[in-house]
Amino acid sequence: MTTLAFLNGVDPWIFAFSFVTVAATIWMGFRSAKTSKTASDFFVAGRSVSVGWNASAISGEYLSAASFMGVAGMVMSSGYDALWYPVCYACGYLFLLLFIAGPLRRFGAYTIPDFAEGRYDSPVFRKIAVCFVLFIGFFYTMPQMKGAGTVLAYIFPGMPYWGGVVLVGTVITLNVALGGMKGITLVQAFQYWIKLFAITVPVFVLMAVYGLYNGHVSANTPAGVPAGIERKALVEKAPKDDKWVAPFGPLTTKAVNAAAAVLPAEERPAYLAEHQKPYSLLYTYSLIIALVCGTAGLPHILVRFYTNPDGVAAKRTTMWVMILIGVFYVFPPVFGVIGRNLMPELYTGLAGIKGTDQVVLKLPTLLSEKYGALGSILSGITCAGAFAAFMSTFSGLLVSMTGALAHDVYGRMLRPQATQAERLVAFKFAAVLIGGVAIGLGCFVEPLEINFMVGQAFAIAAASYFPLLFMSVWWRGMTMKGAATGMLSGGLCALIAAALTNFSTLALDKGPMGKVFAGFAPLNGFWAQHPLLRILCEQPAIWTVPLSIGLMVFVSKATAASVPGDIRMKMLVLHAPEDLGLKQEYIQEHSHGAGH
């Protein structure tokens, strides 16, 4: 049976759970494909999704491979500082709720580019906005693909990393091409509950057997391990207890430590004492800004707000999303904390794969020592959750990017006269094209950390879409030129800074990627000389977000004459409750006046 050789060493439980998740996802996608007929069904699910469904679907879409695997891995490798990720992923929704969710839904458009064009009456601006859907989307698909490659390599020990990327990418791409958004809403909602189940059940079983969350945190102290908590000896690569459990640990001090390492030994203590903490504080703030503002500017999440029936429902949905994902985000750090005590061997890492990213998948197998198959079953459940995570986020991204391409580029720019049937064909074709590119990019990023890459996508969103939406909704003096200048400058600066950081990290890789990006190796020497610049490139939000907003204000003031003429009406539509019926009035007036 040579054809089935890759099945050697596969745990049947892990395989079964993963397979059932994938099969259920595909089945649901196909089933609902039959019921989605019109273009509106495909793009925004007919705008008739209830609050409960929509909140589960947004949460399902949002909890990506980074949340499911990356957060636990990062807490294990970096300790306290990594906690900012889950907290800000969840709490960033507050900004969305307070400033953007309601008005955005009221304005009523299919996508963010629709909003950009409608708010400024400018087709040119639509094109700029479309570019950022694709930039942010591709940055966000890379970590999902890394998650897919890592999980499949874990389930099928013989499988190469790229094999998992291609397999999962193809399945989801076909699913989206056939089902569209309506299918996805159902599948996403279902996958939120899979993910919550898959993270909580193993955590509770592990805590029941090996001791509680707080007990495991308290083991990280010089005072010694408390009663009832097991702990294996830490390996050399693991950060020390005091650094790990305290703020300003390994994650935020990396750049300064690298700079200190190239100094003569006698200068190091003074240098570290002077620079380490202030630079870490800067890093922390920049990370917070990127994650909180970025959440409010993710295109694949924002497009879901249009599926709410009205502005009040949009606000209610956001609140439920915060509760659903907040409950989820309490648990991944528990895996990291217990993993540090019970599976320190993950710190050493396997070839190519950063070991700690696997902690969620591997930790439950410990139970096999005591309870036989239970360990495999729980590990199978977390694998199923990981599948749900990258499948749902990737399909959501694919829908919003495909929407941008099919609806904005094809439907509006290339062939405005296209019929419904032609638009549907365009949607399917665009899905396959974008899925293909995402799979290709995914094959490159094996050496990068999942959670870190997602953070970068957030930083780009924070410097482009967040300022655009926030300022457009609340300041009527904004002009198209101001909005475009700010969004382009902020977004591109963040994009370039993030790409430079990644290229220099990839150049350090010992595998094939190191050769591809070898040209960027000298950059690492430069970073060691200038740790501050390294931090500002790795976490650019602290300067790109103010830059973007500042440029918007400055350029808008300079071009104040070109504020849209009917700005008062636009603002009324954005802010007045639907009961006043201003939207219909606006559409009638607009079609008479502007003539499109």
Place this chain on the structure above:
Amino acid sequence: MPTPTPHDDRVHSEEFLHTLMRRQLKLSIACAAAFLVVLLGLPLANYFAPALMATRVFGFTLSWLVLGVLFFPAVWSISWYFIRHSIALEDDEVKSVKR
């Protein structure tokens, strides 16, 4: 042209839009301020009072307990407060126009 409704003039006045946006923005900013004080204050507390934040509470450090556990319910209560007041505000606006 649609037949104009009696409340049209008031809805379309500069004053109405101004009050509408100001009331909603004021509520949003108040909630955002409460959130930002906690969010941006915690790194400062870690920076200036490391010993206090490292105090052990139920085995967690104080800082870990706040960030890893207590932060979520705090944000939920802010959002619940916002939703309640925001919906009341909108009902009020609709009533004031239709009266």
